[in-house]
Amino acid sequence: GQNIDQPTEMTATEGAIVQINCTYQTSGFNGLFWYQQHAGEAPTFLSYNVLDGLEEKGRFSSFLSRSKGYSYLLLKELQMKDSASYLCAVLDSNYQLIWGAGTKLIIKP
Amino acid sequence: SAVISQKPSRDICQRGTSLTIQCQVDSQVTMMFWYRQQPGQSLTLIATANQGSEATYESGFVIDKFPISRPNLTFSTLTVSNMSPEDSSIYLCSVVEGGPSYNEQFFGPGTRLTVL
Numbered sequence: 001g002q003n004i005d006q007p008t009e010m011t012a013t014e015g016a017i018v019q020i021n022c023t024y025q026t027s028g029f030n031g032l033f034w035y036q037q038h039a040g041e042a043p044t045f046l047s048y049n050v051l052d053g054l055e056e057k058g059r060f061s062s063f064l065s066r067s068k069g070y071s072y073l074l075l076k077e078l079q080m081k082d083s084a085s086y087l088c089a090v091l092d093s094n095y096q097l098i099w100g101a102g103t104k105l106i107i108k109p
Numbered sequence: 110s111a112v113i114s115q116k117p118s119r120d121i122c123q124r125g126t127s128l129t130i131q132c133q134v135d136s137q138v139t140m141m142f143w144y145r146q147q148p149g150q151s152l153t154l155i156a157t158a159n160q161g162s163e164a165t166y167e168s169g170f171v172i173d174k175f176p177i178s179r180p181n182l183t184f185s186t187l188t189v190s191n192m193s194p195e196d197s198s199i200y201l202c203s204v205v206e207g208g209p210s211y212n213e214q215f216f217g218p219g220t221r222l223t224v225l
Contacts, residue, residue, distance in 0.1 A: 033214065042201055042216040043152070087151060097214070101151045 002026045004100035006088050011106045012078055020073045020086050020103045028093020034062050034073045035087040037102065043087055046073070075105075083107045111136050111204050113217035121223045122192055129188045130220045132202030137182035140205035143175070146219075147198045155200075158185040192224045 003025045012018040024032070031050040035043035049055055049064035049071060061074040073086055088100040112135040122128050132141065141158040156164040156177055164177035179185040189196050202217040 040221075042219045044216070045214060089152075097154065099151045099153075 002092065002098050004088055004090060004098055006086075006100045006103045008101070009104045009106065011108060012075075014078055014080060014107055014109050016078050017074065017076050018078060018105065020075075020088075020105065022071045022073070022088035022100055024069050024071070024088070024090045024098070024100075026090045026092045026098055029066060030091040030093065030095060032062075032064055032071050033087075033089045033091070033097070034071075035089065037085045037087060039084070046086075078107050080107050080109070111138060111215050113202055113204060113215060115200075115202055115217040115220050117220060118218065119221040119223075121225065123225055124193055126192055127188055127190045128192065128222060129186050130200055130202075132185045132187070132217055134183045134204055138204040139182070141179060141185050142203040142205075143177060143185070143187045144201040144203055144216075145198045146201060152201065155187070158187075189222065192222075194224045197222055197224045 006022045010018060031048055033048050034046040036046050037043040046060055047055055047062040049062050052064055052066055054061055054063045059076045064071045075082055083106055085102040085104050087102045090098045092098055114133045116131045120128055143155040144152045145155055146152050154167050155170045155175055156166040158164050158177050158179040160179045160182055174190050176188045199219045199221050201219045203214055205214050
């Protein structure tokens with residue numbers, strides 16, 4: 001079956017760095033997405049990786065290793081507004097998006 | 110990026126009634142999807158809205174319960190029929206830009222539905 005695993009919840013301190021991991025087992029692979037979702041709001045697109053390596057966008061970076069079925073989202077210089085759920089999603093061979101359950105990130109002062 | 114609006118933003122409905130949710134995009138998009146997100150859960154794809162033809166439904170979702178229309182490349186509707194409290198959820202319209210390259214997917218603001 002198809003499976004996306006990510007931690008349910010993480011806690012970090014304002015100003016610090018946090019890494020949210022995502023592992024996947026899917027029928028084929030056409031890219032991996034990270035989304036941010038604040039409580040009560042729709043998800044917003046953060047990143048898309050289809051090749052191995054690190055993509056950096058300001059304070060957020062996303063890494064992919066296709067051979068390991070693994071990705072992470074790295075958030076630097078954490079701010080209180082980064083408190084949200086972070087969703088990992090993989091596009092399979094049929095171009096279906098398979099969603100992880102999300103990681104709730106709690107930022108403490 | 111595409112700008113997506115949904116109407117209504119929220120509604121409270123009685124059991125047994127139906128609600129139609131509208132999704133409007135400010136540009137023509139190839140792919141439009143309808144998702145459901147129940148409290149504390151991740152997103153579940155209901156169906157792909159196909160322009161000019163019947164929607165493609167995911168396992169567990171059927172046309173009689175969730176009829177979908179997509180008359181053109183900028184607009185779609187999802188109807189939640191014969192509602193029950195289990196249908197209480199956030200319903201999200203989503204679009205993909207750039208054709209089948211799938212490098213960006215955008216979501217509407219969602220419709221929060223409560224069924225009493």
